[in-house]
Amino acid sequence: MTVTAKICGLSTADTLDAALRHGASHVGFVFFPPSPRHLSPAAAAGLSARVSGATIVGVFVDPDEASVRDAVAAAGLGAIQLHRTAPDKVARLRQVAGVEAWAAVAVRTRGDLESAVAYRGAADRLLYDAKTPDGAALPGGMGLRFDWALLDGFDHPLPWALSGGLDAGNVAAAARRTGASLVDVSSGVENAPGVKDAGKIAAFLKAVEKA
Incomplete structure (x- = not known):
């Protein structure tokens, strides 16, 4: 099984370049002001010009x-990832975005x-992510992990990705344990x-390649 990876919350040219250089299939830009990873549409547009092949x-x-329409137009989004958003x-x-929609499921x-x-x-x-504490301002990006065994035998209604507390040291085990093809x-x-490290990005993607 081939495993691919999304590096999320990128906000600088050097870390975006590291993600692309080391083989990320997806790169994520956050449009949520309370997040330390938040980008304006203008900032995202500048970074998106550097993206090729992801x-x-x-x-x-x-x-x-x-907000969605503006971000799609400014940054050339290929997908939208929606947290705390009802199915309807x-x-x-x-439909508004005209691109793929990913629904985050807090677990x-x-x-x-x-x-x-x-x-x-x-x-x-679907994006399975660890549920953050009640009252937390952020729906993810807090380094929390859920029990991967919860996915055992689950009949996934859609293609899915795994998130929540992953790093270079555990991503290979996570992919093997859950069968995730996208992390x-x-x-x-x-x-x-909010402060990405190019070396950690490289190590994570190397671990994914070996998964």
Whole structure:
């Protein structure tokens, strides 16, 4: 099985270049002001001009249509990743954007996975991520991991990706354990929240290549 990777929350030219140089299949730009990884559409547009051979994914938290439309136009997004967004709204934003829609499913228990079924027909892909603490401002990017065994025997309603607490030291085991063909990392390649490290990106992608 070939495993590919998305490096999420990129905000500088050097770390974006590192992700592309070492083989990331997807690069993620965050459009959520409370996040330390937030980009304006203008900043994202400047970075997107450097991207070749990878899909740019815009990350949003229950956004309005105008925000999605502006980001898609400015940054040439190939997909939108939607957190804390109901299935009917995911479907609507998918039409507005005119690109793939990924629906994030926050996981802490097996029961949390059952919500994934509602996205069939509304989204193109699911992203299983660790559920953050109640009241947390951010829906992800906090280095939290869920129990991968929760995915055992689950009938995935859509293609899916694995996120939550991944890093160079555990990503190969995560892919083997879950069968994930696409993995997603943000805080696991950072020195501090929002501060990506080119060396950690390279190490993560090397580990993915060996998975």
